[in-house]
């Protein structure tokens with residue numbers, strides 16, 4: 512385990528290092544490098560840490576699980592058990608005392624970054640936490656949990672040795688920063704800005720912008736309504752890169768027991784939409800007195 516002060520310093524150093532994009536030459540190929548590094552690790556985080564470890568939305572074999580967990584750990588968001596364990600606590604206490612990152616409880620900065628760096632109140636994942644209970648004894652997962660700083664370091668080194676500063680900056684510094692905020696925005700932006708299809712007992716919202724940058728996680732109100740589903744975008748028009756990846760894995764036999772959104776949840780969504788539509792439509796009867804008053808005023 513690294514001392515916390517060192518972790519906090521490295522975090523801010525990487526955040527600031529994203530500014531080096533202005534110091535190295537620009538090429539469109541570097542933008543592609545940013546996109547691969549950002550989105551591949553975004554899918555890793557949401558597919559492995561979120562939908563697999565925290566929510567058991569599907570099953571995969573040990574090698575596939577290791578590869579995706581390794582990719583996710585390279586995102587520099589600490590270890591898989593720490594990440595998924597805290598996420599379970601988020602759902603358990605969603606926007607109430609005990610939620611490790613709620614903008615309603617602790618303000619925007621703390622819910623976005625503060626909790627991740629220095630949480631004295633809720634930085635604990637009990638041994639009874641289902642993530643710890645079921646995965647802490649798997650040797651390769653426990654190894655990644657212990658040496659969580661190794662995959663990002665290896666990625667940074669490989670990029671630097673391959674293409675020097677431009678590759679390090681465009682393939683590691685910038686995408687690690689953008690990915691940190693894409694993930695953190697689910698905890699903050701998605702509990703403040705967006706639409707609420709389902710009236711859940713929390714402030715979760717659906718937001719297409721965060722859904723794009725966080726590989727499908729932005730359909731967060733859907734997700735709070737039904738956590739177990741392998742898809743967070745419940746309809747074809749709700750972009751969910753991680754869901755397409757899980758579906759592709761299932762098509763070739765790499766994923767199975769993929770949890771669907773139950774019919775009753777879709778019916779609930781339909782009913783809520785219909786109810787909102789009638790509420791918004793002003794009826795002629797409602798409009799009549801207003802018309803009469805307007806005529807009188809003339």
Ligand SMILES: [Zn+2]
Nearest residue numbers: 697698715731
């Ligand atoms: Zn949430």
Ligand SMILES: [Zn+2]
Nearest residue numbers: 565598734738
């Ligand atoms: Zn979740």
